[in-house]
Amino acid sequence: MENRSSSEAFNSSQKVVTRFAPSPTGFLHIGGARTALFNWLLARHYKGKFLLRIEDTDRARSTQEAVDAIFNGLKWLGLDWDEDPVFQFSRAQHHVDLAKNLVDQGKAYYCYCTPEELEAMREDAKQRGVSPKYNGMWRDRDPKTAPAGINPVIRLKAPLDGETTLHDIVQGTVIVANSQLDDMILVRSDGTPTFMLSVVVDDHDMGVTHVVRGDDHLTNTFRQIQIYNAFGWDTPKYGHIPLIHGPDGAKLSKRHGALGVEAYRDMGFLPEAVCNCLLRLGWSHGNDEIISMQQAIEWFTTDNLGKSASRLDFQKMEKLNSYYIKNADNKRLLGIIMKFQKQISDEKQQRLLLGMNGLKQRAKTTIELNDMASIYTEDYTPSVPADKAILSILKDIYDALRELSDWTEENLDHCLHVLAANKELSFGKIAQPLRAVLSGRKITPGIFEMLFAFGKDESLKRLNIALGS
């Protein structure tokens, strides 16, 4: 019965409130983005709220740049949040006050141990082959015996025996013996609250009902449950999802994938492709692969979350990306190209728009799209071919095209095929030289599409130059 509680966890009439709580010590990396996506999807699916909390209590490592990167990353992915973001540090005093209440109630206590003493404790525990933890030496000691000149920390008076049970939405029921856990620090000796305390208080105060996060937090959860118990609060429902690993199966590193989401944008990925790819990492809906955000909102529940770690597959992400590029609006793609290229004249923008259908089905990334787009934006001057036969073919093409009044792809197709038939040439013999004259390249979109996009004047002009006149 205590397997995956799955959607049972959502049956109550209570409104679903999820959150994403990154610490602003770096960019929004791919793992964080997936966590955000899942929480966002959950909130949108149940028509609840998706909140954002910046966990900036580590003053030394938190930066404004990172905060901006996180905001921008989420926006780029299309993950909008409800209400103003909560900055955890601004609530520090409140967290500390609550911890002191716990001390007053005898549920927490001051500890005067030095870092050296703690280090010795851990060493000793390791020697004895037990879990390295604080030994509770100040748990029941009279503070009056405290050494002078030491600022104490506040520790939770955690239960010494029994066990703490977590009914995880993803992992199922997990039980840990309380003897494995120690009296965690709630308030540091400098008077600032720890992550463990702040998370609990903020999730409670923000009314968070469901926490989906990486399973590196799984063991923290038992400690947090003990804090909830000390306060007498109900815990949210937890779902711990497996981490994303690098291509080599090891923890994601900067070398392979732990990049900021903006890096994916710069590599030429569309946000919906990144989301789709992330969605399929650890979540599935039967055999469906291409899933729009709209569809994802409809389908996403915690029922189909996987329990095992996965790796990011760039090739699959590229395939997904090429699909989304192929199906993207041409004006939108033009806008993306215009961010790559400094200035594109109105005439060339028009060309680009006419030729976009052919470009976009050949691009795996927007970078490739932009590379190919230069066929239409560069001022290419063809040279005169040395081969007489080719020259002759070009002359025939020129003559045929000059007579064409209605410049449509269909007519161009017909006109050039008739020419090939009349000259008893395979169509390739006509298309390849023409392709070179028009674009200077061997690989391009279809020849009729290019002629159409360039227009009659420009097409004939390039042919004319190639003919040496």
Added chain:
RNA sequence: GUCCCCUUCGUCUAGUGGUUUAGGACAUCGCCCUCUCACGGCGACAACAGGGAUUCGAAUUCCCUAGGGGACGCCA
């Protein structure tokens, strides 16, 4: 070291005791389409970590082993 989690094709996964000769997608390799390159279509290759147990029957339940990952901070 202690505790926790995980283990289906190379990768992402479907699969919740019989409908499965284990399905799909990416990658790879063929073929078709074809004005190049793509796209698209068709097909091939390819997996239940190992061992026990339960059962008429197990990828699916239980146990053990192995491998991988995570946590053990006055970081979050």
